[in-house]
Amino acid sequence: MTVVALHTQALVLPEAATYLELLGRSLHAARLSNAFPERRPLQQTLETLAESLRLGLHSELYLDSRAGLPNLASLTRALTDKSVARESLARLGDRAALEARADEAELFARLAAKHAYYEKLQDRELAPVDHQRVLLRRHDPASGTAAFRIELTKLDASGVYVRLQIELTQVASLWRRKVIDLDKDGETAAASEAFRAMVYRCADLDAEALFVRLHGSEGVSVERVQRGVIGPVLFALPTGSGVQVVRTAEATDDALGREWHAWSVGAGAAEHERPELLAAFATDSAALDIREERSNDPISPLLSHRLRDQEQARYRALRDRYPFKVFKDRKFVATPGLRTVAHATCAAAGTKNMIYDLQRG
Amino acid sequence: MSSKANLDVLSRQVAYSGEGISVKSLETDIQKERTIQDNKVEELKVLRERNVTIQTAMADELKKLRKFSDYLNGTATKGGFWAGFKEVLSYIPGLGSMGMSQRSIEELLKAQYQISARRVKEAAEYVDTLKQSEQDLYKEIDRINVRIVEMAKNEREALNYVLELKTLQEQLEADEQAAEAGSVEQRDIQASIDKVRAKLAEHSSNVLLYGSAEERYARLKENTRKLADTIRNLAQDIQQYTTASSIKLDMASAQIQAIGRAADASAVMLEMKRSLDVMTESMNVTTQFVSDTQIFFRSNLDTLVKELDTFDEKTTAVLEDNLRKSKEVEEARIQAAVDKAIKRRDGGPAAATPSAP
Structure with missing residues (x-):
């Protein structure tokens, strides 16, 4: 059993290294747009985790057992190592001196390796656990109107890694409490604590719900809400002996999860040699400029398709108040063995999705 | 020259290892070793203090996380859930002074988690520094051991040579007794005895110096070992x-x-509850206002109406008074006209018309 705590799955070498390598390459293969969390920092975090395991600085890699992605402990671990790197390097002293003493005691060889790890880590940009910023798009002092983009990157409590972007316009008014404040120079902006917290708390809502929620804020007119989600990731990694396979432990009970379970007990059950990985990348937008409301996401239909008849009328009345439309999409990256899972999921939902190949290393 | 005494002993080079020794050089060497030890002790003091700070902070932050978990698990809700919840929130930096719904607790808690992780990491990093210090001290012990063995060997060399010199001295003294007084032979023997004495003085001193050095290095080694053990622990x-x-x-x-x-x-729920509380309060205030107004009218309506009546009476009186006065003026004007008409009719001159009031 690899689940070691609540929704926490532990991987050890060599499976952990295989997993990190496949996941890193899947991010590259997915051709992620800027709707998603930034690829490079996430890849650098994965490389950092792989290196720390290889050097024996950490013995296990912790994943969220539902989303199949490195969890809060793992992301924090890389960030913490970076935050202490400078101070630790000053204490460790010269690397050449440590290497020269490698024969004296095992400690010095280990410290020399750690020195190299910290040196490399100093220059890396790592994936944040949370990061929120407000960007000014337009500002018209005459009318007191300012357009902003709010960006939030967050490791969601469900285990997936999310980027949320909200484009909105705010009309300043003396009597109204502003959700975003512009600096005196009119060039930089910061969201009020309450608004910031509201965005953070609501980050796991879908774009449609978030649009309606934010549009209700005083003095704010929302133009676009876009979510880019990395995950879930499903994997099957043969262990060193080739007898057992480590799999995503708590795959979610949606269409993808069910196809995955079917594969695990069917065709995938016999696969004890090759590592397999399937990663999903979803976008979900609610915006004024979307022409047709549609979901091309096989595991997330439109809200209107999920409501019962008695709820439809109320929903339509609510939607009539807001002129936006919703578009959802999902793409997959899969190793040859798991392409069938992605195909079956899309076929069942009647969607046409990009499925990129992920070659094993 | 005596044929019995072997004077080669005098010219033999004693094989002391290392650099030569003197009281001054011994003190300098020992002082050097002590300085290394003192530096390590100073390092240890700084590390210990820093470690205490980090561990206290770490324990404090872990306690906060633990408390949070306990309260939400319902294992520490003596003062009621919200009381406990608010107490726990007050531990989190930046939250204590703010309205509870202002910040996302998930975000704050994750920030607290990161602070705790950083504290643990900082403390763990000191383990490497301490292990490095421990290795340095063991290396120092090896070096001191080499010095101890060297001193012991040199002491033994010195002792052996002193014994050889002593034997030679005794032999020469016996030869001197046997030689003719004042003879060249006796003078030669006496010269050798003087050389032996000088050598004896030099190497006896070395016996003491090397012996003392061995003991002092041994004590230094013990202290260094204790320091290394402390650091290891x-x-x-x-x-x-x-x-x-x-x-x-x-x-x-x-x-x-x-x-x-x-x-x-939960915070969103509390926000909703607060909003409902505010709404209830507004409704209560409004209802109370309506009710109070109604009671006020009910109790004061008669007075109000009476006041209105009084006002009407006065107005009426004023109007009546006005009307009465107007009527009097009008009647007077009519009377004057009648009087004038009567006089004209009676053929008399018309009386002057009285002025209107």
Whole structure:
């Protein structure tokens, strides 16, 4: 059993290294747009985790057992190592001196390796656990109107890694409490604590719900809400002996999860040699400029398709108040063995999705 | 020259190893070793103080996370859930002074988790420094051991040579007794005896110096060993504590997120409750206002109406008075006209018309 705590799955070498390598390459293969969390920092975090395991600085890699992605402990671990790197390097002293003493005691060889790890880590940009910023798009002092983009990157409590972007316009008014404040120079902006917290708390809502929620804020007119989600990731990694396979432990009970379970007990059950990985990348937008409301996401239909008849009328009345439309999409990256899972999921939902190949290393 | 005494002893080079020794050089060497030791002790003091600070902070932050978890698990809700919840929130930097719904608790809790992880990491990093110091001290012990063996060997060399010189001295003294007084032979023997005495003085001193050095280096080694043991124990303690804390943090990360999200949901509920409270309060105030107004009218209506009546009476009186006065003026004007008409009719001159009031 690899689940070691609540929704926490532990991987050890060599499976952990295989997993990190496949996941890193899947991010590259997915051709992620800027709707998603930034690829490079996430890849650098994965490389950092792989290196720390290889050097024996950490013995296990912790994943969220539902989303199949490195969890809060793992992301924090890389960030913490970076935050202490400078101070630790000053204490460790010269690397050449440590290497020269490698024969004296095992400690010095280990410290020399750690020195190299910290040196490399100093220059890396790592994936944040949370990061929120407000960007000014337009500002018209005459009318007191300012357009902003709010960006939030967050490791969601469900285990997936999310980027949320909200484009909105705010009309300043003396009597109204502003959700975003512009600096005196009119060039930089910061969201009020309450608004910031509201965005953070609501980050796991879908774009449609978030649009309606934010549009209700005083003095704010929302133009676009876009979510880019990395995950879930499903994997099957043969262990060193080739007898057992480590799999995503708590795959979610949606269409993808069910196809995955079917594969695990069917065709995938016999696969004890090759590592397999399937990663999903979803976008979900609610915006004024979307022409047709549609979901091309096989595991997330439109809200209107999920409501019962008695709820439809109320929903339509609510939607009539807001002129936006919703578009959802999902793409997959899969190793040859798991392409069938992605195909079956899309076929069942009647969607046409990009499925990129992920070659094993 | 005596044929019995072997004077080669005098010219033999004694094989002391290392550099020559003197009281001054011994003191300098010992002082050098002590300085190394003192530096390590100073380093240890700084490390110990820093470690105490880090561990206290770490324990404090882990306690906060633990308390948070306890309150939300319902294991520490003596003063009621919200009382406990608010107390726990007050531990989190930046939240205590703010309205509860202002910040996302999930976000704050994750920030607290990161601070705790950083503390544990900082403490763990000291283990490496301590282990490095420990290795340095063991290397120092090896060096001191070489010096101790060297001193012991030199002392033995000095002792052996002193014994040889002593034998030679006794032999020469016997030869001197046997030689004719004042003879060249006796003078030669006496010259050799003087050389032996000088050598004896020099190497007896070396016996003492090397003996003393051996003992002092041995004591220094013991202290260095104690210091290395202390550092090793400290490193082990820190390692044990940070490993346990690290495991605790690793295992708690999913709970932290779940708790944070639940707390945010709870805060939203509290916000809703507050909003309902405000609405209820507004309704109460409004209802009370309406009710009070109604009672006021009910109790004061008669007075109000009476006041209105009084006003009407006065107005009426004024109007009546006005009307009466107007009527009087009008009647007077009519009377004057009648009087004038009567006089004209009677053929008399018309009286002057009275002025209107």
